Amino acid sequence: MGKQVIPPGGEGSIESVDLREALEERYLAYALSTIMHRALPDVRDGMKPVHRRILHAMRQLRLDPTAAFKKCARVVGDVIGKYHPHGDQSVYDALVRLAQDFAVRYPLVDGQGNFGTLDGDSPAAMRYTEARLTDVGARLLEGIDDDAVDFRDTYDGSEQEPVVLPGAFPNLLANGSTGIAVGMATSIPPHNVAEIAEAALLLIRNPATDLDALLAHVKGPDFPTGGIIVESPGSIRESYRTGRGSFRVRARWESEDLGRGTWQIVVTEIPFQVQKGKLVERIAELLEAKKLPLLGDVRDESADDVRLVLEPRVRTVDPVLLMESLFRLSDLEVRVPLNMNVLVGGQVPAVIGLKEAIQHWLDHRKVVIVRLARHRLEKVSHRLEVLDGFLIVYLDLDRVIRIIREEDDPKAELIVAFTLTDVQAEAILNMRLRSLRRLEEMEIRKEHTALSAEKASLEALIADEKAQWKKVADEVKVLRKVYGSETPLGKRRTDFAAAPEAPTVDILEAMIEREPITIVVSELGWVRALKGHVQDLSTVAFKQGDALKWVLRGETTDKLLVLSTGGKVYTLGCDKLPGGRGHGEPIKLMVDMEQGQEVAHVKLHRSGGKVLIVSKEGRGFVAAEDDILANTRKGKQVLGVDEAWPAMLMVAVEGDMVATIGENRKLAIFPLSQVTEMTRGRGVRLQRYKDGGLSDVKTFSGADGLTWIDAGGRTHTRSLDDLKDWTSDRGAAGRLPPPGFPRTNRFA
Structure with missing residues (x-):
């Protein structure tokens, strides 16, 4: 045996630790860290910490939708330096995905440069690409500077980061989320915002609204790459009720007539998260292995839009039968899973249904609206206090000027002479001389009247829950209009159909x-x-x-x-x-x-x-x-x-x-x-x-x-006439056959 090394503190400094308990404790800590800080989205803003930190860093860099683009390397540097102590490539990958219109239904980042393609091509390095926020990204951050949400210390305590975003956009359902934690996973497909808004308005009017009423508006996922969902309504309902299930999604195709009886199939939309390049390779492999005898050739003629051309081997082939064989063997048909496993309240993992997901978002918006109202009320009350002081001193400006010029402590003297508060006295001392005009007094009175009315409105909003829900409903109606079905971004891309009954x-x-x-x-x-x-x-x-x-x-x-x-x-x-x-x-x-x-x-x-x-x-x-x-x-x-x-x-x-x-x-x-x-x-x-x-x-x-x-x-x-002697009912014994009948007793 080797020599036992005694620590400097002597034998008494050795502590016995149960290995099982130590491993359980450390593994639990790892599991909780993965669940809460990496894999599962928050039900309120639908974001994981890395995405939340990316948007917050872009806000700090003033990358609003109308601002100029900045290098992605600048954004990634701020994220990993201030908020997210992980690898720069992982952060950049997350940033890229937020900008890909084929990966995210409503992009949060407006990218400039090569951000990858539907074929699976990698984006350019972060030093070449640029980014800024989209309107959707800006809506998620709306009110973050006005105490809409809580902040916490960053990993090194040098900065503050939001615990959750204000989320004036139903990002969890609109853009979906995927992630694998320890012992659990999440998979939420994207949906149509206008449909979610309609369902949310129903819940605001009547919180007891049942799932069937919501599904009259939210018919199913709406994928950025389009496609056709061929799932039964009963299966879709059960998935949204339990929060677990899947959706069968097929490519969109049409038969193109080439004249003289010839035709070809053109695929214009492929299922969600399927890389077009790998799809074409797979079909070509099946063709070479002679597993698709009805298919003659496959070509990718895509430019800005998807266009996969499938040529039949012979023109007598049934197009539906050809596509059914392709659906069975290739990713022209996939199953998109639904597992609505989210962090409720930012703390507790839970699998929730569609109704609960919408309700949690609405509850969060109500809390944000009240917090914004209280913050604004504080600002308005402070300004009214200052304006009240201004109006008092305007009645005797000469005396104010004399006190400021002659007194050693003008602030204290003003408070005593005009019965002012400390805030009012400080504001008067900081007033510019040009503000002493008569016209300025009129503007102050006008501002005072407007702010007084706003204060009363804010106080009424904070005290009345119905008014708060009305405010939430008004915001949702704006979303429904901005991202309505008639807009290019809001128009539904994924349709529904029954699968062809091909035997x-x-x-x-x-x-x-x-x-x-x-x-x-x-x-x-x-x-x-x-x-x-x-x-x-x-x-x-x-x-x-x-x-x-x-x-x-x-x-x-x-x-x-x-x-x-x-x-x-x-x-x-x-x-x-x-x-x-x-x-x-x-x-x-x-x-x-x-x-x-x-x-x-x-x-x-x-x-x-x-x-x-x-x-x-x-x-x-x-x-x-x-x-x-x-x-x-x-x-x-x-x-x-x-x-x-x-x-x-x-x-x-x-x-x-x-x-x-x-x-x-x-x-x-x-x-x-x-x-x-x-x-x-x-x-x-x-x-x-x-x-x-x-x-x-x-x-x-x-x-x-x-x-x-x-x-x-x-x-x-x-003939039967020749054979009438042998013809009778079944079960007869019969008789010897006619001449010429073979001795083998066989007809052939």
């Missing part, structure tokens, strides 16, 4: 490149897909002991229906079938087929079609193909069977008659209408057998007659 199946098919294929299934149940519609299969090889059983010609967008001997139907996407270079793969391994069961039959799915499913027993029923599609690997149980009589065939329904032939070589023909249509069960008896079971079944049109192919490849057709 999921269609979208998935649209994302598959359509190519002709030949599906080969062997006797042992191995499947593979050859490219193109192959006619000559003589060169197709199989494993030893295996041979060709089924050949199906279709496309990669088709689905393969597989009937097992256990009566289950499985669905395989033809685009996912193994290629034709090898022997393929066993179907049993591609689905969850139960032990001991085999592949009984396969066919390509026809949307809207019907099939006749039968068992070896000669029982079966008609089912709609769409109803027997399976969505999982486990398949869908359709035909009820037992071990002795497994499922056997699944043939397409074509026509109005059914022909069955048994292993006993008995043929029976009956109307299709006698076969029950259902989705699941054992079915009805099609043909009765004394020995053996079913061999084959076929549906056909009575008008065309029954057709079969003999062993020599010749086609035989018999």
Whole structure:
């Protein structure tokens, strides 16, 4: 062991500290610092400390909307030197964001120079860019010099900074906020000020106004980059009620006709906080990976406005289906979260709803208005006191002049001679000689009358809560007018729409490149897909002991229906079938087929079609193909069977008659209408057998007659008149087939 070092104070100066308690204490201090001084906005002004300090520093530099621009480096220097002891780049990034019209719905900073682009390009260095406040930024600071809010010491105690801004603008909802604290986060999307103003006026008139009344005006977020919200009204209401939720936002697009049947899609607005450059790169990657078979090309033709051009691969493509495939795979559709986690009263983190957010802002404005009124009343009372003194001495100016010229202590003598206050006497001594004119006395009396009326008005405002709320309402009405829906800045940019009801199946098919294929299934149940519609299969090889059983010609967008001997139907996407270079793969391994069961039959799915499913027993029923599609690997149980009589065939329904032939070589023909249509069960008896079971079944049109192919490849057709001896009701035993029927007991 090393030698123990005793501190200078001796062993008694060593203090034992519980490590767990020490860590908890320090972590709690860190968490509180992050929550209160970095990540969460104040519900009253909607700002975090860094943004509040930036605006305050710009106010100190007199960077009003009408003032000349100053270098951003000057602003950042003042912020980190006086108020915010952190890195200059983090402060500059915050300043830049306040000036970006694509990041902030109502910019607080008016920037001059390169402040970044929608493509994600970085802004120029702070030594090159300049800034000043916008009208919105000035409104947030309005009254800050008139005791509207409390101030506190800065980090080094050398300056004072505002605890909160007066906030004559609903910045929390209008511009939103995002942040990640310790154990909590906030995400508030921007909204339209005119709509918030309408809702605020409702709350002022009736604080008990319910959420539904507010949502009649605040329909949802209003993003600076526009877009279309495709969220249901019920979901939006629930989000605003609880303060948690999300909004599904899509790009705005239109189909542009190029003439001669050709067209292209033009995207004019992209979702909020999506970088256009990365969006185009992502679409190009998907195109190269062949995950967007309907899309031919993508181009960015943007200048001042967004213009992304999407060219279809073929002009017969449905534009809605093309866009739906893009919405699924790219950031042309995003979900913007809502988590209204804010600091209530500047101290307590809480998740609040829309109504509470507006009400907290209104309550803050009422407090500010009262404080401004009291501050103004103090100024007016002081001025009236001075004017009263002026009016008193104007009655005997000669005596005032004599006292000032002859007395050693003129101030005390004036107080005694004219019964003045200390403030009045000091003001008289500081009066200029030019103010002794008769005209000046008239101006003083006029000012006195006006200030007296203002004092009475201020006192009435401070004493009457209704008058205070009226004052708040008047301010809100001004906001509604200045940022109304008819103004360029206040006009709503984000619209609402219901998402197109494009079937999921269609979208998935649209994302598959359509190519002709030949599906080969062997006797042992191995499947593979050859490219193109192959006619000559003589060169197709199989494993030893295996041979060709089924050949199906279709496309990669088709689905393969597989009937097992256990009566289950499985669905395989033809685009996912193994290629034709090898022997393929066993179907049993591609689905969850139960032990001991085999592949009984396969066919390509026809949307809207019907099939006749039968068992070896000669029982079966008609089912709609769409109803027997399976969505999982486990398949869908359709035909009820037992071990002795497994499922056997699944043939397409074509026509109005059914022909069955048994292993006993008995043929029976009956109307299709006698076969029950259902989705699941054992079915009805099609043909009765004394020995053996079913061999084959076929549906056909009575008008065309029954057709079969003999062993020599010749086609035989018999009309219903020729087959009247074999035609009866279902469930008959049948009789030996006509001459020429193949010995295999198969129709083909």
